[in-house]
Amino acid sequence: MSGADVTLSQVRFSYGAGAQMLFDLSVDASAIVALMGPSGSGKSTLLNLVAGFETPASGKVTIGGADVSALPPARRPVSMVFQENNLFGHLDLAANVGLGRSPSLRLTRKDRDDVLAALARVGLAGKEKRLPRELSGGERQRVALARVLVRDRPVLLLDEPFASLGPALRADMLDLLRDLHAERRMTVLIATHQPEDARAIAGGIVFLEDGRVAASGPTGLFFGPERPEPFARYIGGKAASPPG
């Protein structure tokens, strides 16, 4: 399955009496876009709005041209990977991935084969009977990606998925994500704090500030001499050196 374009048109949202957020952006099918911005700028909220965990006060979320604003999370063509808690601790890896096929774990022969293939694809062949606690943090996120593979939805949302991993592990995971994207061509929105993440895989960057899109464009622009002012302020000295 290939990707679907994602659009938020004039989507308004606020937590209770909190500040008003307003999102207006569109992401092309099969693109990889990094969502960046300070804590509280609305990165997770934006992903939750696309996934259906939050409902806009007004405005429209469309995926592949269809309005999904009123659909419950399970009916949206979307998979999401969280920073942690992606796995159920008492279920082995095969079951955790299998949930992506059947939420009541009624799996056919073919489903089971697909689960094993997905685990092998993310580098966890032979570990299907392990429990999540026997894995490292990086391996647990690989299991979450294996579930994304068996679900095979056109949009993949990642909410700071590698934030708790060290630099080497994070680079490995970004490589894996890039390869999976090359195979499946799903649209990827990844929220991250790390400019390197964006540089490594994202074709474009959406920079959020105070619940609004403050800047967006191709990744090259953000790391070039003409980088948008809010982004320059955010990363400070970090991107002083030219992209190498």
Added chain:
Amino acid sequence: MPANRPLPGLIALSFVAVLVGGAFAGLLAEAASDPSGAAGAFDAYLGRIVRFTLWQAALSTLFSIVPAVLVARALSRHPSFPGRSLILGLFAVPLGLPAIVAALGVLALWGRAGLFAAPMAWLSGGDWPGIYGLAGILVAHVFFNLPLAARLLLEALEAVPLDHWRLSAQLGMGAGANFRLIEWPALRAALPGAAALVFMLCVTSFVIVLMLGGGPAATTLEVAIYQALRFDFDPARAVALTLVQVALTVAAVAAMARLGASPTGEASLALAPRRYDRPSTAGTVIDAALVAAAVLFVAGPMAATVAAGLDADLGRLATEARVRSAAATSLLLAAAAALLAAALSFALVAMRHRLEAAGSDRRAGFPASLLEWAAGNGALFVLVVPPTVIGAGWFILLLPTGLVFAAAPVMVVAVNAVMAMPFAVRAIRPAYDAAAARHDRLAAQLGIAGWARLRLIDWPVLRRPLLTALAFAMALSLGDLGVIALFGSESVRTLPYLLMERMGAYRTQDAAGLALMLGALCLALMAAAGRLGRERA
């Protein structure tokens, strides 16, 4: 930190040791002086009592835990509806209610002259004898423990990470899959601990069985100890009963520790996490029915207590000399017990922290690490020995001296203080440890120590937790009947003791009025404790 001497902590530990040790000395001395009598007490009667004690505790646990699972799941499936926090608050009330008040509430509903007597008589097609024996005990135990278990299990359900509910919504799990894959695993992890806690509370339950057992057929070890000492005057039998009771509680507490339960277990239900699943209409109706049934079951006896209490001649009771003096005695003894409990707990907490800090500097030697362990767990240890057992031991020890009734105030204060310590420690320790971690080095550098430190550094931070501990300990002590039942007399009478006397004299109206006063007093203190505890955070 050489300026901090461990003396207060050592005194506190010694106090607990003397109290518990003295009780055992009394028991062992009696057993030694009359070995054949004590051995002879291990007879068929004792076997019957042990069986009934375990049987009623097992049934109480079953009837508390199974509905609690359903109620907890229903509440967790609906994280926000009007009245939800009110219901959770209601479920916390029985914990603060003296057992004797609850027993009266149950009788006001289900007793021979209770509100349900007429319909029950009609249903049974004859005379309604009132709910006594096993049925009465079970109703009262479930009244106490169903809400407690429901809160503990709900806490376990609410600890499920929000991401799991999101995942479940995204994967499209239905109610069945949610229960099988998310709710049940969370419940299963908490169930053994909750069940063990309820079982232990029911094995050591005294007042409920005394008030509602209604005869030798429904007698537990605790009540049998009391009867052996107060009525049959049979210390040898009391020794045998006490030893069996201690063995039972040790086993129950050991099981609890293995199952990871806290003997002072109380759920902290902060903000319910959001859930993304939408229960079906049928599911919602069933949930509502379950919660409503539990609410009625818990609120019923309380409402009946209030109704019966207001029916009593409160004005006359309030001016009656005996009531006044009993109230004054109760307040005085409870205040003393609370102060003692808070002081002992503070000393232990401080010593434990100091030893721990010292232990992290260097490898602690054997005595130091043992002392640290004792300071950390000594308070919990007293839960193994129910108040009746300590009371029985001292009763026997004091018997030859003829000081039994004169010692009443001392015994009530000392035993109630020690019984309240585990709860007081729980209130004080987190705040003390956090404050010490922040202030220790600064205080050491500036040379603030001893009394100055207590006044300038510790008191402002620890005032609230200390007051929480005080209020909680005072409520516990005010409602206690275990010790005063043994030591009470014409000269020393507390409110619960007076209540028991009036019940025994069939002055039901008076008893109802007293129960209302006592219950209101204890709940006010508990509410104050809860409030002080919450605002601290």
